[in-house]
Amino acid sequence: MTTSPPEPGRLTIGLDGSMAGASGNYIKRLGDMSGVYRDAQAYAQALTEHGEDRVVYTVQEHRNVTDDGALIIGTSTLLPGKIGDEFAVTRGHLHARPNRAELYHCLSGTGVMLLETLDGRSRAVPLTAGEAVHVPGHWVHRSVNTGDESFVTLFCYPADAGQDYELIQQAGGMATLVVADGPDGWTTRPNPDHGGYRHPAAT
Amino acid sequence: MTTSPPEPGRLTIGLDGSMAGASGNYIKRLGDMSGVYRDAQAYAQALTEHGEDRVVYTVQEHRNVTDDGALIIGTSTLLPGKIGDEFAVTRGHLHARPNRAELYHCLSGTGVMLLETLDGRSRAVPLTAGEAVHVPGHWVHRSVNTGDESFVTLFCYPADAGQDYELIQQAGGMATLVVADGPDGWTTRPNPDHGGYRHPAAT
Numbered sequence: 001m002t003t004s005p006p007e008p009g010r011l012t013i014g015l016d017g018s019m020a021g022a023s024g025n026y027i028k029r030l031g032d033m034s035g036v037y038r039d040a041q042a043y044a045q046a047l048t049e050h051g052e053d054r055v056v057y058t059v060q061e062h063r064n065v066t067d068d069g070a071l072i073i074g075t076s077t078l079l080p081g082k083i084g085d086e087f088a089v090t091r092g093h094l095h096a097r098p099n100r101a102e103l104y105h106c107l108s109g110t111g112v113m114l115l116e117t118l119d120g121r122s123r124a125v126p127l128t129a130g131e132a133v134h135v136p137g138h139w140v141h142r143s144v145n146t147g148d149e150s151f152v153t154l155f156c157y158p159a160d161a162g163q164d165y166e167l168i169q170q171a172g173g174m175a176t177l178v179v180a181d182g183p184d185g186w187t188t189r190p191n192p193d194h195g196g197y198r199h200p201a202a203t
Numbered sequence: 204m205t206t207s208p209p210e211p212g213r214l215t216i217g218l219d220g221s222m223a224g225a226s227g228n229y230i231k232r233l234g235d236m237s238g239v240y241r242d243a244q245a246y247a248q249a250l251t252e253h254g255e256d257r258v259v260y261t262v263q264e265h266r267n268v269t270d271d272g273a274l275i276i277g278t279s280t281l282l283p284g285k286i287g288d289e290f291a292v293t294r295g296h297l298h299a300r301p302n303r304a305e306l307y308h309c310l311s312g313t314g315v316m317l318l319e320t321l322d323g324r325s326r327a328v329p330l331t332a333g334e335a336v337h338v339p340g341h342w343v344h345r346s347v348n349t350g351d352e353s354f355v356t357l358f359c360y361p362a363d364a365g366q367d368y369e370l371i372q373q374a375g376g377m378a379t380l381v382v383a384d385g386p387d388g389w390t391t392r393p394n395p396d397h398g399g400y401r402h403p404a405a406t
Contacts, residue, residue: 004322005320005339005340005341005342006339007326007339008316008318008326008328008336008337008338008339008342009335009336009337009339010328010334010335010336011334011335011336011337012333012334012335013308013333013334013335014333015333062337064337064339065339065340067302067304067340068302069298069300069302069303069304069340069361069364070302070304070339070340071304071305071306071337071359071360071361073306073335073337095272097272099270099271099272099273100272101267101270101272101273101274101362102274103274103276103359105216105308105357113211115211117208119207123210123211125211125213130215130216130217130218131213131214131215131216132212132213132214132215132216132276133211133212133213133214134211134212134214134265134267134274134276135211136208136209136210136211136212136267136268136273137208137268137270137272137273138208139208139211154308156274156306156359157274158272158274158361159304161272
């Protein structure tokens with residue numbers, strides 16, 4: 001490694017989440033979101049209305065080496081919408097190495113970073129262009145789009161972090177729901193299905 | 204750690220490098236830049252003209268824990284100017300743990316990220332608002348302001364990276380200078396004082 005590090009990554013990042021120079025990307029579709037929203041009937045109705053292939057969020061990212069000092073840099077673009085009264089969300093995760101932190105810097109749109117600790121703290125941090133959240137390790141986190149346009153964030157986190165996506169599912173969903181409150185507002189409400197998080201192996 | 208991670212950091216980041224919610228900051232002044240520029244006479248003249256207290260760049264940052272998965276997030280605001288025909292620069296560094304990577308995302312202004320490997324590769328990556336560079340580990344790097352206004356970048360890097368600032372000084376400066384080329388342009392020129400980098404202890 002010391003004699004031949006990779007070339008610097010040159011990225012052009014649009015406020016719409018476009019990322020020229022990205023090394024990879026993935027797309028999540030409505031059909032991938034089974035079990036994520038509390039209102040199963042509203043989710044089934046959305047599938048009927050929009051089809052399972054409807055894009056719900058996209059991720060562009062740049063990574064090079066998997067060295068323990070390496071980073072992954074990217075953008076997340078979460079389309080607007082509601083399933084029942086729940087706003088559109090990403091699946092959410094705890095890092096597989098739970099002490100890994102992450103930056104989310106909002107580039108455009110309006111949303112919330114929903115954050116929860118395994119022992120019951122819950123925070124909903126509003127984000128709009130220019131606002132950022134520094135997610136420390138040991139916080140489960142998910143993006144929520146509370147607006148009418150795409151909610152776009154730039155993210156940066158250690159390349160060896162990994163994602164534990166099952167934790168939320170096993171807990172019956174995150175402890176808090178971000179739901180509509182009046183025609184343009186949002187609020188949080190406890191999720192009665194949430195049964196507490198298991199504690200993953202410490203890292 | 205697993206039972207009481209710190210609160211998420213809530214940051215409001217201005218295009219001018221302001222950062223509400225920062226946990227710290229520092230200021231570099233003209234008097235701190237002794238030995239950084241090649242033209243010692245031009246530097247002495249700038250000191251006489253502007254005084255040693257003149258601000259040349261400022262850094263705002265947010266850090267919480269020093270866990271090995273932690274990050275430092277901040278902004279760097281490098282004021283415009285030239286010393287002789289060299290554009291304004293930050294001191295530059297290799298990470299003390301050399302394999303630590305870093306993101307620089309330009310928020311405003313116009314500049315260059317100058318990057319060099321210990322074995323002689325050199326890259327000058329132009330940056331303006333929306334452009335970013337993913338600096339892999341093992342690259343010495345420095346910001347250069349090639350414009351007329353402040354050159355502002357958002358950065359994110361592992362909290363345990365550290366900075367080796369002496370490496371560049373011991374090498375007689377970075378291998379490449381970023382200098383004026385016509386009334387509004389810039390170009391690179393080899394630094395004849397550069398004698399090669401020592402190889403720091405591998406990490």
